[in-house]
Amino acid sequence: MDTVSVVAALNSDLCVSGGKDKTVVAYNWRTGNVVKRFKGHEREITKIACIYKSSQFFSASRDKMVMMWDLQSSSQPRQQFSGHTMVVTGLTVSPGEVKPTSSQHQHCGTFLKSPVPSPSHGPSCHCSLRFITTVYWLPQLQVHFSTFTANSFAAVISFRLWDSRGLQVAHTFPTQQHIQTYCEVSEDGHKCVSCSSGFEGEGCEATLWDLRQTRSRICEYRGHFQTVASCIFLPRALASMPAIATSSHDCKVKIWNQDTGACLFTLSLDGSGPLTSLAVADTISLLCVSFSRGIHLLRVDRSQGLELREVAAF
Structure with a gap:
C-alpha cells in the first residue's frame, strides 16, 4: 500500500517484499498474485532475508526489531x-x-x-x-x-x-x-x-x-x-x-x-x-x-x- 523498499526470492515461484506500509508480503512472482501478508512491525521494513527453498524468512525494520515468519503458519x-x-x-x-x-x-x-x-x-x-x-x-x-x-x-x-x-x-x-x-x-x-x-x-x-x-x-x-x-x-x-x-x-x-x-x-x-x-x-x-x-x-x-x-x- 506504499513504497516497496526491498525484495528477496524465497523459491523458484515466490518472493517476499517489505515496504513503508510496515507490511511483509509474499507474492507469486510468476503471476503477480499476493500469497500472504504479514503484519507485526511498527515502522518501515528495511531488509528481508529468506531461507531459500523453505517457507521461512526474516524481516528487519526501523522499529529496531527483527521478526521471523513462516509462510505455512499464521500471518x-x-x-x-x-x-x-x-x-x-x-x-x-x-x-x-x-x-x-x-x-x-x-x-x-x-x-x-x-x-x-x-x-x-x-x-x-x-x-x-x-x-x-x-x-x-x-x-x-x-x-x-x-x-x-x-x-x-x-x-x-x-x-x-x-x-x-x-x-x-x-x-x-x-x-x-x-x-x-x-x-x-x-x-x-x-x-x-x-x-x-x-x-x-x-x-x-x-x-x-x-x-x-x-x-x-x-x-x-x-x-x-x-x-x-x-x-x-x-x-x-x-x-x-x-x-x-x-x-x-x-x-x-x-x-x-x-x-x-x-x-x-x-x-x-x-x-x-x-x-x-x-x-x-x-x-x-x-x-x-x-x-x-x-x-x-x-x-x-x-x-x-x-x-x-x-x-x-x-
Missing part, C-alpha cells in the same frame, strides 16, 4: 528479536544456524541463533562505528561475515571481514570515498561486489573484490548518475558470461561484464522512482523494486543480443 511472527537500540539496516541468513543483523548504532552485529527457543538476542560487538549498511555471510568461509561500515566523524568508509567466533575484525579493505550501500558474495565465495552512494556521477559505482587476495579491488563499474542501491551476481545461464547487475536511484538497471567492466545493457524504468533492490528470480528473470511502481519483473531476451525488458509490475 503473525513466529519469533521476535529485540536488542538493537536504533534502526536495523542489515540482515542476512547464514548457511548454518546463525543469523546476524546490523543496526545504525554502536554495533557491528548481533547474532540470533536458529532454531531460537526464546526472543532473547545473542552476543553483540560494540565498536566505534556510526552505522552498518549491510551484512553478508561468506558461504565457503562460514566463520566470517562481511559488512560495510561508515564512521561519520572521520568520514571513513570501509568494507570489513569479521570473524564470527570472536566478533573481531579479520580484515579491512582499502577505504572508499562514498558510503557503501549494499554487497553480495559470489556463489563460490571467492568474490564480493559492492555499490556506493553518489550524485551526478560522483561515486555511484559498483566495485568487485577478490576475497582471497584482499589488497585491492579487481574492477569498477561506472555509468550510473545517482546512488547505486543494489548489486548482484547473475547466473551464467542468464547472461552467458560472468556478469553483474546493478540498480540505481537514477531509475536504471545495468548489466555489466564482470571481468572487463563494460556495460552490456541498460534498462530505463522511467517514472518508477529510485530503484532500491534487485533479486534473481530464476535463470532468465530478475526482480527489481522501485519507489513508485512496486516490484518489476524483468526478463533477459537474447534473440537480438543481450537485452533486458520489463514484462510485468505488481
